[in-house]
Amino acid sequence: MSATSIDSNNGAKPKQRVVVIAPGRGCYNKEELGYLARFHPDKKEFIANIDAYRKALGQVSIAALDAEAKYSFKLHTPGENASALIYACAMADFMDIDTDQFEIVAVTGNSMGWYIALALAGALSPEAAIGVINTMGSMMSEGLIGGQLIYPEMNEQWRPDTTKTALLDRVIADVNRHEGCELFTSIFLGGYRVLAGNEAGLKLAEEQLPQLDDRYPMRLYNHGAFHSPLLNGVSEKGLAQLPLELFQTPKIPLVDGRGQIWTQYSTDTAKLREYTLGEQVVEPYDFSKAVAVVMKEFAPDRVIVLGPGNTLGGPVAQSLIAMNGFGWRTKADFSAAQLSEPRLIAMGNEQQRSLALTE
Incomplete structure (x- = not known):
């Protein structure tokens, strides 16, 4: 455990450096139904703001989606619902991370998680974040492309x-x-x-x-x-509908799907928008490279993967094993290390969640 910074309020415990990773589509499943109500009953204003935006568009509220008695593929998996729901769960988890215990040194995300990562880093305000995420998530509401x-x-x-x-x-x-x-x-x-x-x-x-x-x-x-190139039309629509004014300089460094780092000191917001709505939509997303870069460049003590769910935990561990991160060379190394002192904390895993919260 590295002593990278000291809490000036009590002078007691050194903070641990962490990178935070946002999940993409497919992580809110049957087991995650009720995630917001179960873990975030205190986030009513945050959720209400998202639902006010969706109500104006005639969309079902995420509070209602989360409160459904039964999980429905037809209701919970379409992009126009899944994207906003996953964003709300992940962002609410991020708000709960104990910043007296952890110093968040960088963020990244997988696929749709890139949009969430922009919000985590402050490159999108809360209002801009739901605008971008809901707009891009709703692009295929009239029918899937591929x-x-x-x-x-x-x-x-x-x-x-x-x-x-x-x-x-x-x-x-x-x-x-x-x-x-x-x-x-x-x-x-x-x-x-x-x-x-x-x-x-x-x-x-x-x-x-x-x-x-x-x-x-x-x-x-x-x-x-x-x-993929099949989404060229989606990219063009996104660029037409989402103006430059939505994007800001990030407050926390971001690593994108090419492994490029966007910092508070060097970000050109026009280029950030162009990547987010252009290349990121139509070119391969190299999540493995994003993890490798964020680990090598920011040397965290731990990695926190936001919920809902824990479908991203395995791919993060596999990306770390490929680069011998934390000294892990095999699945066995990872499993043994997680039993003694978890370096990978998945907030969607109820046994690990408490490790990221206020002690």
Whole structure:
């Protein structure tokens, strides 16, 4: 544990340096129903402000979504609902981090989590954040553009598997040689690759990729072809609808999906907007690289992954293992270390959540 700063109020305990990671789509599932009510009953004003914005658009409130008696794929997974709901849960978790115990030195996020990371860093005000997140999340409310599937490219010890990587690259190249088929790398997600494509391309990929663990290749329900050229139209709409005035200089350093760092000292907000609504939408999102850069450049003592859920915990750990972060070289190293002194705190995990809160 490094003594990087001292709490001037009591002169007692050194703060730990932490990086905070925001999740993307697909993390609010059946188990997370009621997350806001369960963990954030004190955030009523924050939630009400989001719902006032949504009400003006004729959208269902996130408080109502969270309070549903039963989880519904039809209701909870469409982008226009999932995006705002996940943002509210993640931002509320961020507000609960004990800043007397932790110094937040940088933030990053996965896919839609990039928009959340902008809010965490102060590059989007609360009003601008729900505007950007709700607008981009609602872009396919009239119908999905393409889809996504996920496939592992790691071995049993969560180390990179070059054979699986070569297989994925080969399948992408072969699918795109077939007329009417389109397939792209969407996200480099720790030990997984997320592929985006049109229906014909995804179907052919599913035929060519060997079945693994009776799960993969796995389609991601209600996900469009994010981070691919198929979303050029979405990018153009975003740029047309979301003005430069929404974007501010971040107060906390940000690491994006290319591994680029945006700081309070050097950020050009026009370029930040251009990346967020342009390249970030239509090019692959390298979450693994974002994690590697934030670890190497900011040397945190711990990593905090925001909720809801804990679907991002594995990919973060896999990204750390690939770079020997915290000295972890295998899944076994990670599992053993987490039992003694967790370096990776997932706030969506009820057993770990308390570690990030006021002692």
